[in-house]
Amino acid sequence: MTCRHALAFAVLASACAPEDAPSEASPSAEPLAEQRQPIESLERPSEENAIRFLEQATFGPRLANGAATPPIDSVERVVSVGITQSLTDQFNAPRSMFDGRTESRDLGAQFFVNAVRGQDQLRQRMAFALSQIFVVSQWDIPDIKSTPESESKLAMAEYLNLLSSNAFGDFRQLLEALTKSPAMGTYLDMANNKAFRPNGKPVAPNENYARELLQLFTLGLHKLNEDGTQQLDAEGAPIPAYTEAHVQAFARALSGWTYHGPTCPTVGRSNPASYARPLMACDVNHDSSAQVLLRGVSTTAGGTAAQHLEQALDNVFADPNLPPFICKQLIQHLVTSNPSPAYVRRVVNVFKNNGSGVRGDLRAVVSAILTDNEARGPRPPLAQYATYGHLRPPALFITNVVRWLNVRLDMSEGKDPGMKLNLWSRAQGQQVPRPYSVFSYYPPNAPAPGGNGLLGPEFAILDTTTLTARTNFVHELLYATPVTDGIDINIHVLPADPDDLTLWLGRYLLHDTMSSDLEVAVYNAITDPRAGDMTRRKKLALFLTSLSPEFQIQR
Structure with a gap:
């Protein structure tokens, strides 16, 4: 199967399958079980396999470039020690942190610096994935003018560090930590969610956090089989995973929590926003009555706010969905x-x-x-090739390109390379850590355009504007002077000979899956007399390859 490549890659969804791949419509296509390729040993991966692993487990593969001791996130290291050991190395790598002090750099800038330079690549990738499931946005945490610090920055740094520290831990502990996070408390009204008015009269607690806990953080809207497919009723309709009564019950069970302070407030009152420590339980504002949760399980009548939180989270954690x-x-x-x-x-x-x-x-x-x-x-x-992979989201598209070019980030005074990288990402529809919705930058169930039922979450933020921004990013990175922003790419890592250059890009950026169409297009472009000197030819080759559908769709 072949396809043509437009410079503006307006047909990203049609990224080429290898020429020996069977057509989906072919009546002679063999069952998946019979076509599955022999799987390599995890201890002796090929270079192509190592590159694919690093695409999935890091913010982009990179080469050791002659380092005496190859970095743990380099292609050479993974080939040398294997994938099992590489995972162990990543689990044990020193953790990158976010600094929420007012004088520190913007958190989005810190994110990109960590993503490009941090050793804990897998932890960061996992934390980034978790941040798009358990969403909190810096946009929705207000700063308090009477205080010297930036509450939104302090709160968001705490939250991102929380996700990072729990990325390889126990999911139940993660669920409790984010429930008690003051950033989440502000974002979804878990903080100061009271069951009583100041006069002691009962009031229905806010349902915001309870609803998103069930819908977006743990269960989803519909019951699922263990393979992720939806369960259907006798009429073929999806079965709800929970009811409105469940949302109300969880809201009551999770009431009574407020920002940490020296004491609990009186009935119907609240503690002021504070982001240095987790939320604290205050029983005076908690609905202590028994609540019927999922699967008919009830909380203890007369229980405290802390007891009911434990029971509610245990209940949802045990749910088969x-x-x-x-x-x-x-x-x-x-x-x-x-x-x-x-x-x-x-x-x-x-x-x-x-x-x-x-x-x-x-x-x-x-x-x-x-x-x-x-x-x-x-x-x-x-x-599976025709339906496999995903569109690289803006942040990963950017970091993959710059890491292949052995980028050096200059953090000296007056330069902020991380901010520049985040501005490029924002132009493409993903400003970190500021998603515009509780559904994150894009919803996980967004369809791929023209995909006949396939999912393509990242395509939800791909339009003519962000498509152009992808092209502009690569052009500015290569042809402008990003070194003035503290971004110093090393174009010299690319070979000079046109044949070697084309093969290098296919070998590394596309782990030996470059189609013959793309090879010819790149080779013809860089050998054209109008292409310019050798440096411009290298940049043109990288420009065409990185904007091709074959690179935009990570497989």
Whole structure:
């Protein structure tokens, strides 16, 4: 199967499949089980497999470029020690942190510096994925004029560090930590959610956090099978995962929490916003009555706010919908937008039991995602190729390009390379960490345009404006002078010979899957007498390759 490539890549959804891939419509196409390629050993991955692994587990592969000791996130290191050891290295890498002090750099700038330079690439990728499931936006945390610090920055830094510290931990602990996070408390009204007025009269608690806890953070709208597919009733309609009564019950069970302070407020009153410590329980504002939660389980009558929070979170954590709902989204963020039901089921089984009887072990879950047969190998299974992968979201598109070019970020006075990278990302529709909606930068169930039912979440922010912004980013990175912004790319890593240059780009950026059409297009462009000197030819080759559908769709 072949396709043509337009410079403006207006047909991203039609990224080319390899010429030996069977057509979806071919009546002779063999079943997936019979077409699955031989899977390489995790201990001896090919270079192509190592590059694909780094695309999924980092903010972009990079080369060691002659370093005596290859970095743990380099292609050479993964080929040398294998994927199992590379995962262990990443789990143990020193953690990148966010600084919420007023005088520190913008959090989006910090994010991109960490993403480009941090050793803990997998932790950062996992935390970034979690931040798009458990959404908090810096836009919606107000600053208090009477205080010297920036509350929005302090709160968001705390929240991002919380996700990072729990990225490989216990999902139940993560759920409790984010429920008690003051940033989440402000964003979705968990903080100061009272069950009584100042006169002591009962009032229905705010349902905002309870609703999103069920709909977006744990269960989704409809009941799922363990392979991520929807359960249907006798009429073929999806079955709701919860009811409005459940939302109200969870809202009451989670009432009574406020910002940390020296004491609890009186009935119907609130503590002022404070972001240094988790929310505190104040029983005077809690509805202590028994509430019927999921699957008919009730909270304890007369229980405290802390007791009811534990019972509510235990209840939702034990729900059978949670593993497929969460695992499918993590696969979507790290590997492919349309994982097979079998892939989802295998990861769900690990979520349910990590092999030692532990439920919700995120380290085991991410290992299962990245070592699964459908994620590993030099290329995706041929029978799945046409539906495999995902459009690189703006942040990952940017970091993948700059990491291949061995970028140096100059953090000296007057320069802010991270901010420049985030401005490029914002122009493409993803300003970190400022999603415009609780559904994040794009919803996980957004359809791929013209995809006949396929999901393509990242396409939700792809339009004529952001499409042009992708082109402008690459052009400005290569042809403007980003070094003045503290971004120093190394174009010399690219070979000078046209044949070698074309092969280098296919070997690394596309892990040996460049189509013959793209090879010819790049080669003809850089050997044209009008292409300019050698430096401009290198830039043109990278420009064409990075904007091609084959690179834009990560497979």
